[in-house]
Amino acid sequence: MYIIWTILGILFLVWEMKKTNPYKLSLASSCMFCAIFAYKIPQNIYYQPLIFLGFFVIFTLLIKTILKKEKKELIKEQSLKEYIGKIATVKKDIGKTISIDGIGQIDFNNQLWSAKSVDDKEIKAGSTVEIVSKENKIMNVKVVDNAKN
Numbered sequence: 001m002y003i004i005w006t007i008l009g010i011l012f013l014v015w016e017m018k019k020t021n022p023y024k025l026s027l028a029s030s031c032m033f034c035a036i037f038a039y040k041i042p043q044n045i046y047y048q049p050l051i052f053l054g055f056f057v058i059f060t061l062l063i064k065t066i067l068k069k070e071k072k073e074l075i076k077e078q079s080l081k082e083y084i085g086k087i088a089t090v091k092k093d094i095g096k097t098i099s100i101d102g103i104g105q106i107d108f109n110n111q112l113w114s115a116k117s118v119d120d121k122e123i124k125a126g127s128t129v130e131i132v133s134k135e136n137k138i139m140n141v142k143v144v145d146n147a148k149n
Helices: 002-018 022-040 048-081
Strands: 087-092 104-108 111-117 128-135 138-143
Touching (some): 087 138, 104 128
Parallel strands (some): 111 138
Antiparallel strands (some): 128 138
């Protein structure tokens, strides 16, 4: 019986390679684990479909969880690229003398964002800054135009 499970696993794997789908990978993996079980304990033929279903559910949940996490990280990375290197205007002074944490405000795409200076320099309102990075809802910026600083 283990030969049948192995052949099924290989067929599902080849099918999965033609067009990627998490269900096909789960099917292939489940068949391979069933083949191992059938090889080790050949007399339990009736439990093999249950073992197959159990592994299928486990692998499907694992693969979907991993794919969901990777998708979130990809979206986060793409959203960061949309900000980094862009130019903004300081609306509220940034620096340690204004507030304890040095947070001010910038105008980027007609939206106000909280901002901090990456080099801990005071940046006056009206200055032009470049967005270096983003932490949660706070933009880290550096001065582009020193004339207004």
